[in-house]
Amino acid sequence: MARTLGIGIIGAGNISSTYLKLAPLFKGIKIRAIADINSSAASARASEYGIEARTIDALLASDDIDLIVNLTVPDAHFDVSKRILGAGKHLYSEKPLTLSLKDGLELQKLAERKGLKAGCAPDTYLGGAHQLARKLVDEGEVGTITSGTAHVMSHGMEHWHPNPDFFFRPGGGPILDLGPYYIANLVNLIGPVRRVAALTSMATPTRTISSLPRKGETIAVTTPTTIQALLEFESGASITLSASWDVWAHHHPNMELYGTDGSLFLPDPNFFGGEVKLAKAGKKVKPVKAWAHPFGIPNQKHATGMMANYRTAGLADMAAAILEGRDIRCSLERALHGVDVMVSILRSGEERKFIDIKTRCSRPEALGIREAKSLLKKS
Numbered sequence: 001m002a003r004t005l006g007i008g009i010i011g012a013g014n015i016s017s018t019y020l021k022l023a024p025l026f027k028g029i030k031i032r033a034i035a036d037i038n039s040s041a042a043s044a045r046a047s048e049y050g051i052e053a054r055t056i057d058a059l060l061a062s063d064d065i066d067l068i069v070n071l072t073v074p075d076a077h078f079d080v081s082k083r084i085l086g087a088g089k090h091l092y093s094e095k096p097l098t099l100s101l102k103d104g105l106e107l108q109k110l111a112e113r114k115g116l117k118a119g120c121a122p123d124t125y126l127g128g129a130h131q132l133a134r135k136l137v138d139e140g141e142v143g144t145i146t147s148g149t150a151h152v153m154s155h156g157m158e159h160w161h162p163n164p165d166f167f168f169r170p171g172g173g174p175i176l177d178l179g180p181y182y183i184a185n186l187v188n189l190i191g192p193v194r195r196v197a198a199l200t201s202m203a204t205p206t207r208t209i210s211s212l213p214r215k216g217e218t219i220a221v222t223t224p225t226t227i228q229a230l231l232e233f234e235s236g237a238s239i240t241l242s243a244s245w246d247v248w249a250h251h252h253p254n255m256e257l258y259g260t261d262g263s264l265f266l267p268d269p270n271f272f273g274g275e276v277k278l279a280k281a282g283k284k285v286k287p288v289k290a291w292a293h294p295f296g297i298p299n300q301k302h303a304t305g306m307m308a309n310y311r312t313a314g315l316a317d318m319a320a321a322i323l324e325g326r327d328i329r330c331s332l333e334r335a336l337h338g339v340d341v342m343v344s345i346l347r348s349g350e351e352r353k354f355i356d357i358k359t360r361c362s363r364p365e366a367l368g369i370r371e372a373k374s375l376l377k378k379s
């Protein structure tokens with residue numbers, strides 16, 4: 001097989017520009033074409049980034065495409081991913097992989113039957129900050145992690161996204177939209193989840209869009225927007241996860257993990273960088289000196305300053321894994337486990353009981369400085 005995979009994209013919306021901007025940093029992948037149900041969206045992105053716009057059918061039938069990235073809205077993920085695998089292309093999907101475990105398992109079977117590989121975002125846990133936390137955990141700095149807290153709370157997405165409807169439909173909501181980042185990072189640090197329980201609710205039945213171009217439009221909320229979940233891990237660790245789009249302000253940190261020999265404080269798993277802090281037993285909390293991890297180096301201007309953004313690292317790792325015949329870090333097995341955990345959290349809210357998680361997965365291999373550099377064009 002060639003040392004570079006030809007990549008196509010289906011879904012030319014908001015996040016496609018991030019993939020198109022960042023993919024050229026990485027070895028082993030070349031984005032050749034983009035398609036969308038809305039052909040003018042595909043043409044606009046294609047001309048912006050100097051690639052081809054094709055129809056979805058033409059992209060699926062293209063000989064120069066080995067792998068297709070599914071960047072459609074969550075409730076289209078399953079159908080589009082099924083078509084990608086059905087067409088004989090490897091699949092990399094944006095999160096969430098699917099909206100039900102049943103659909104995810106069907107994709108897994110299809111990929112196996114076709115001898116194809118599938119992977120799924122999020123890849124932010126491959127960032128310099130989260131991999132530093134992983135190194136500290138692996139080196140035993142906090143001993144055995146026994147408990148922790150995670151908070152992802154704000155007042156929603158209708159203030160910035162041009163088409164925020166999907167966030168408030170089944171498949172959206174803070175748990176399926178932002179939960180993947182938190183669960184993937186917890187699996188990276190602690191391993192798989194055994195059972196969950198949750199209380200779920202929504203503050204209001206509608207939301208008013210305040211972003212352009214649909215400012216003032218009202219949209220219905222048909223999925224919980226506040227979720228208080230309890231996660232018990234195979235390791236025995238118990239973590240509380242609060243996810244909400246009904247909170248104007250709060251003082252909770254994104255993630256804290258408590259171990260037998262200390263505590264670890266992590267930045268937002270939705271981002272690649274940030275400061276990691278550590279408190280050894282009986283000692284004060286101290287920032288951990290940043291390491292020279294390439295996926296922690298700030299490379300993008302944001303309102304709050306420069307930030308590290310290496311989205312597409314998961315896709316590049318998947319391409320390298322296919323070419324090298326090794327395990328994919330952002331693998332289908334881990335994405336399926338994430339879906340199982342998230343839908344079980346929502347089900348627990350409806351059924352008012354603990355839910356056992358059916359799927360299992362291993363922790364992904366750590367991505368140290370050397371491994372991260374090996375994914376980049378310039379090392």
Ligand SMILES: NC(=O)c1ccc[n+]([C@@H]2O[C@H](COP(=O)([O-])OP(=O)(O)OC[C@H]3O[C@@H](n4cnc5c(N)ncnc54)[C@H](O)[C@@H]3O)[C@@H](O)[C@H]2O)c1
Binds near residue numbers: 036
């Ligand atoms: N926007 C972000 O910052 C962001 C960040 C990380 C992940 N994501 C994830 O990426 C995915 C896309 O998000 P987005 O913000 O780009 O959404 P978006 O609404 O801006 O774009 C989605 C695109 O998919 C197209 N589409 C919808 N159904 C389709 C179908 N059946 N076939 C082909 N095309 C179809 C739409 O026409 C649209 O152009 C979501 O799963 C989201 O969770 C988004």
